[in-house]
Amino acid sequence: MSQPKSVTWKLDPHTKAKHEILQRYLGAWYPILCNTNERVIFIDGFSGPGIYSGGEPGSPIIALRAAIEHLANLQNELIFRFYDDILERVKCLEEEISKLEIPPNYNVVAEHGKFSDKILKPLEYLESQVNKPIPTFVFIDPFGFKDVRFDIIRRLLNLQKCEVLINFNISGMRRNIDHDDPKTKEHVHNYFDDNDIFEVIDKYGYKENILRTFYQKKLEDEAQFVRYFGMENRTGITVYYLFFASNNSLGHKKMKEAMWRSDPTGEYRFSDRTDENQTIMLIEETVTSNLSTILLNEFKSFGYIDSEEITKYVDDKTPFLEKHKNITLREMENEVRIVVLPENQLTGKKRRKNSYPSGTMIKFINNIL
Ligand SMILES: C[S@@+](CC[C@H](N)C(=O)[O-])C[C@H]1O[C@@H](n2cnc3c(N)ncnc32)[C@H](O)[C@@H]1O
Incomplete structure (x- = not known):
């Protein structure tokens, strides 16, 4: 989907599936980590307005509710940072957050700005916490592929306790690629942080499997566990892959469980065409x-x-x-x-x-x- 002009937009079935994966994973992630750590951090780098035009919650609200509902009595510090580069969406999100009952041990801030700028301060702080690494989950969910820099993702995954969930937006990439535009070329370069990508694109074009495998290998260079989940639209076209990368075996296991529940066939794929009532016999x-x-x-x-x-x-x-x-x-x-x-x-x-x-x-x- 290309960037809508309105503050909110309609929720697609595959976005709902993405939210279910996020919600199930966080439902498992918070309690496990809060048992053993004083603080945990959730960062939503492309947060959106926190609500869809039909009233459904956006990812920041889902993340907050998952914590509030699971951790009623815990005293750990839960830090939430939400970034969006459109001010109206940040204001809308603040409004949605204000409707929740936020416990006093939660530190919740929605900020206006670009992910690649905003993330630098927390990243530097987390890098300084060598002796007491703070478990951090970073959700990177853009409409396209701009401002998602692999040098940042590498730094995140090199932290001892950081996991990322990335919307690898293959359709956005196809839509926006103009070979001759130096700015676009720079975005592509930043996205992979690897000059080989241009050779790959010259040779194979924007073939889904080739680009996905290239990205998967890049993530596997930085993280022990990498899984992806495909999201298709109604016409059967893959809109994006949701990539999870982590160095934590238990986190990996929990994410697989969350993904299996969204696709019980085990193909790790959700399609807007799927008939939810269809039973899968095989x-x-x-x-x-x-x-x-x-x-x-x-x-x-x-x-x-x-x-x-x-x-x-x-x-x-x-x-x-x-x-x-x-x-x-x-x-x-x-x-x-x-x-x-x-x-x-x-x-x-x-x-x-x-x-x-x-x-x-x-x-x-x-x-x-
Ligand atoms: C796909 S939407 C996010 C949806 C949200 N994560 C959810 O699941 O409800 C992407 C959002 O990123 C914002 N955005 C676009 N470029 C950005 C950037 N460079 N940094 C931060 N936010 C950006 C857009 O305004 C939009 O609200």
């Missing part, structure tokens, strides 16, 4: 077939391994969840594609059939015939 079958192949490839040359190792692998290296691991192992055991020792190695007790807690010893069988 999910389990697809999951087990895909995950069993992945596990077999990874573990076939091992002897017996602890189920814990398989869980860690599924959590950190695949798009699947622990529950998928269990379904898949159950099916593989029924088909004798794995062998499971009868005794749990940790407890010394006899194992319960169809369950694979830590200490369960499993061997994958490479049936070549």
Whole structure:
């Protein structure tokens, strides 16, 4: 979607899906981090007005409500910074914030200005907190691709406890690219902070998969865990990819859970065309077939391994969840594609059939015939 002229605009179904992912993730993120940290920070770098024309909440309000609803009795300091470069939208957001009951331990500020300028002060502060890093979540959700600088994202991901959720706006990029315009070229350069991008564009044009993979690799250079989720409009065109990048295994796991709930097929994709009432019958079958192949490839040359190792692998290296691991192992055991020792190695007790807690010893069988 191109930048609307009005202060608010209509909520698309894929924006609603994006909000659901954000809300579910934050619902898990705040309580986990507030248990162990005195302060946490949420920054919405392209905040919008906080409300859509139909009255639905925007991302800043969703982020605030997720915290208020989950953390009723916590005394930690929660810091929220919202930036937008259109003053009317900042004022509208302030109005929306004023309708909430903000607890006294919350520090909430909506500021007028450009993300790439506004982020510098918090970034420098966070970089100075080497001995006591503050968990920070940065949501970067522009309409297009201007003012999203990879040098800033790199600095954010190099902080010890920072995660980012980025709207990789492939349609905005396609829409606005004018090869001969030096200003646009500069934006593209800043977006990737890599001169190779121009060679890639010259060779392949603005091919979705190529650009997405290029960006994914850039993020993977900086963060251990990177996932993306595609958002399609009604005509089946990908509007953007929502990229999550983090160095925290638990955060990664929680984001995968949030994304799976928005697309139970496991394709990590939402389409405005999707019929919400349609039941998806083949999910389990697809999951087990895909995950069993992945596990077999990874573990076939091992002897017996602890189920814990398989869980860690599924959590950190695949798009699947622990529950998928269990379904898949159950099916593989029924088909004798794995062998499971009868005794749990940790407890010394006899194992319960169809369950694979830590200490369960499993061997994958490479049936070549
Ligand atoms: C896609 S909307 C954000 C929607 C919002 N995150 C939500 O989910 O409800 C992008 C917003 O970024 C603002 N914007 C555009 N360029 C910006 C910049 N360089 N820095 C900060 N905000 C900017 C626009 O005014 C617009 O309100």
